[in-house]
Amino acid sequence: MRRLHCFALTTLALALSGPASADETCNSPYISKLIKGQEDYVYVWTLGVEGLGDGSDKLVTVDVNPKSKSYGKVISSVSTGTRAEAHHMGFTDDRRHIWAGGLSANTIWVFDIAGDPAKPKLVRTVSDLGDKSGFLGPHTYYALPGRMLVQALSNTKDKGGQTGMALYSNQGKFLDAKAMPTANGGDGYGYDLAVNPKKNVLLTSSFSGYANYMRPLGDLIKDAEAMKNFGNTMVVWDLKALKPQKVLSVPGAPLEIRWSLNQKDNWAITATALGSKLWLVKQDASGDWTAKDVGAIGDPSKIPLPVDISIRRDGKGLWVNTFMDGKTRYFDLSNPEAPKQTYEKVTGKQVNMISQSWDGKRVYITSSLLANWDKGGADNEQFIRGFAWNGKELAQKFEVDFNKEQLGRAHHMKLGSKALQAKAEGG
Amino acid sequence: MKRLALAAALAAAPAFAHHVELLPPLDFVPPAPGSYVLHHIMPAPEGRVLGVDGRAAPLSRYTHGGITLLGFIYTTCSDPDGCPLAYRVFDALKEAIASRHELHGKVRFVTLSFDPARDTPEVMKSYAGSRALDKGNGLRWTFLTTRSARELMPLVEGFGQDVRVTRNGRELSHVLKVFLIDAGGDVREIYSSNFLHPQVVLNDIETLLAEER
Numbered sequence: 001m002r003r004l005h006c007f008a009l010t011t012l013a014l015a016l017s018g019p020a021s022a023d024e025t026c027n028s029p030y031i032s033k034l035i036k037g038q039e040d041y042v043y044v045w046t047l048g049v050e051g052l053g054d055g056s057d058k059l060v061t062v063d064v065n066p067k068s069k070s071y072g073k074v075i076s077s078v079s080t081g082t083r084a085e086a087h088h089m090g091f092t093d094d095r096r097h098i099w100a101g102g103l104s105a106n107t108i109w110v111f112d113i114a115g116d117p118a119k120p121k122l123v124r125t126v127s128d129l130g131d132k133s134g135f136l137g138p139h140t141y142y143a144l145p146g147r148m149l150v151q152a153l154s155n156t157k158d159k160g161g162q163t164g165m166a167l168y169s170n171q172g173k174f175l176d177a178k179a180m181p182t183a184n185g186g187d188g189y190g191y192d193l194a195v196n197p198k199k200n201v202l203l204t205s206s207f208s209g210y211a212n213y214m215r216p217l218g219d220l221i222k223d224a225e226a227m228k229n230f231g232n233t234m235v236v237w238d239l240k241a242l243k244p245q246k247v248l249s250v251p252g253a254p255l256e257i258r259w260s261l262n263q264k265d266n267w268a269i270t271a272t273a274l275g276s277k278l279w280l281v282k283q284d285a286s287g288d289w290t291a292k293d294v295g296a297i298g299d300p301s302k303i304p305l306p307v308d309i310s311i312r313r314d315g316k317g318l319w320v321n322t323f324m325d326g327k328t329r330y331f332d333l334s335n336p337e338a339p340k341q342t343y344e345k346v347t348g349k350q351v352n353m354i355s356q357s358w359d360g361k362r363v364y365i366t367s368s369l370l371a372n373w374d375k376g377g378a379d380n381e382q383f384i385r386g387f388a389w390n391g392k393e394l395a396q397k398f399e400v401d402f403n404k405e406q407l408g409r410a411h412h413m414k415l416g417s418k419a420l421q422a423k424a425e426g427g
Numbered sequence: 428m429k430r431l432a433l434a435a436a437l438a439a440a441p442a443f444a445h446h447v448e449l450l451p452p453l454d455f456v457p458p459a460p461g462s463y464v465l466h467h468i469m470p471a472p473e474g475r476v477l478g479v480d481g482r483a484a485p486l487s488r489y490t491h492g493g494i495t496l497l498g499f500i501y502t503t504c505s506d507p508d509g510c511p512l513a514y515r516v517f518d519a520l521k522e523a524i525a526s527r528h529e530l531h532g533k534v535r536f537v538t539l540s541f542d543p544a545r546d547t548p549e550v551m552k553s554y555a556g557s558r559a560l561d562k563g564n565g566l567r568w569t570f571l572t573t574r575s576a577r578e579l580m581p582l583v584e585g586f587g588q589d590v591r592v593t594r595n596g597r598e599l600s601h602v603l604k605v606f607l608i609d610a611g612g613d614v615r616e617i618y619s620s621n622f623l624h625p626q627v628v629l630n631d632i633e634t635l636l637a638e639e640r
Contacts, residue, residue, distance in 0.1 A: 242464075
């Protein structure tokens with residue numbers, strides 16, 4: 001019986017917290033058990049590499065508490081026993097589980113992180129996404145109360161970019177599927193999704209299908225026809241009804257979506273991978289949602305390939321990782337209509353995901369984009385690197401070499417805390 | 428427009444209007460009743476509960492056979508965005524339902540305590556006050572607790588209603604959730620503080636009633 005002791009205390013003061021306003025700023029606002037102080041772990045969803053270790057995708061846990069004896073070390077690794085282009089993951093709203101999936105298959109792995117946050121445990125798989133929805137390549141896992149909204153990238157029919165979202169209960173029961181719109185300017189592509197609950201708005205972005213993302217990048221960029229098969233839209237949905245309301249033109253494959261968490265703000269920002277631009281999605285005075293190009297990321301003509309972004313909790317700053325040049329860039333977002341880059345640093349020969357702690361003082365970076373898009377030879381660094389940020393300079397504090405450790409390609413990250421452990425007791 | 432009719436009905440209920448004034452404003456227009464789907468998220472969990480008279484019964488007695496709005500509370504909660512917010516919403520809904528004859532007998536409220544150590548049946552009876560009395564206004568509001576934490580926890584976990592210890596083990600925190608349960612005992616919507624507004628809940632109740640017709 002978990003947490004039973006809580007109720008035996010007669011002098012308890014009970015407090016209630018509202019929607020998520022802490023932790024990683026990219027998390028769903030419905031997630032409970034927020035980490036407001038020092039995180040203890042970073043979970044790294046890792047692509048398996050043939051001939052490296054067991055060759056399988058795995059969830060790797062890294063100790064990131066500087067006070068720990070195992071700081072900067074791998075303390076757990078849970079293999080899926082297969083290789084399926086591990087990509088992204090997300091917490092359920094009660095933060096008891098992580099849902100993680102691969103882009104080359106339709107299996108979703110569910111890990112329990114409540115029993116022992118230091119040692120996630122694979123507790124079940126969800127494998128009916130393709131059969132129930134026709135979608136392929138689950139990408140984003142976004143918690144809604146009691147449910148998980150899964151954004152896919154492709155479809156089982158032609159493995160192109162026409163796709164949609166699937167809704168599951170936290171228990172893994174399929175509830176519904178919603179195709180990305182193809183009317184009124186919609187192009188049918190999908191990538192990320194993010195919710196603004198106070199506006200009842202779900203915002204989605206668009207990338208490309210299996211036929212493109214599983215293809216070697218060098219071949220793909222030489223294929224002019226294939227390069228046309230990328231998303232150029234974002235969609236504003238009625239969250240409650242899960243119905244598209246407006247398609248926004250955002251050319252160049254808009255990827256990660258970050259709403260400002262500042263209660264006074266009413267906008268989201270994204271970066272386009274192919275266009276190398278920051279785009280602002282904002283509601284105007286009449287209530288209409290619009291998208292606006294608000295500036296370049298590096299030199300777009302050199303295709304730096306912006307990948308992940310991480311917004312500060314107050315909406316005043318944004319980290320942007322660009323894969324090709326290995327740079328981590330910081331933009332001042334004091335005026336979201338005109339972001340200004342104020343800092344940059346080469347943090348790896350290839351960099352992809354970036355996460356920051358709630359206080360913004362710690363920044364974590366991983367290396368892998370896609371198995372067939374990562375660089376080769378000596379440029380194929382695979383790592384998680386932890387940095388301290390003092391407002392002026394990123395200082396590396398630790399690194400785990402995923403090649404050396406025989407783990408694979410380090411991709412998506414989520415923060416964990418030992419304080420979130422479900423306690424067993426009597427009484 | 429049905430939505431306009433509903434808004435007019437709400438405005439016509441002075442007590443409801445009073446309660447709504449006390450609530451955070453709804454910053455969007457919710458979709459019209461029946462224009463969307465409420466999914467069968469999960470069956471409401473089963474367990475033993477105690478009424479204010481101290482008698483034990485299965486929770487299913489209160490979650491089957493009608494539309495149920497269920498929320499967890501504890502009687503000492505004072506966070507304005509927590510249990511008091513849920514209470515204000517429940518009060519507003521009660522008045523709105525009372526003003527709409529077609530909803531009479533179709534909806535019930537269940538308030539279940541998180542804190543069996545302190546919230547005994549007697550405490551819950553005192554907490555409920557006049558709310559627990561059926562005044563013939565079309566809605567029954569039941570206040571429940573449990574015999575022990577051991578009997579409570581399967582319900583808390585079954586609903587996915589998280590509770591945890593904070594600050595030296597002397598505080599508990601939880602994210603506000605209220606559950607809309609259909610006549611068959613399935614959870615059809617889970618409201619966080621962002622969506623817990625009487626207009627949204629009323630639309631959902633009407634959506635469920637439309638399924639039955």
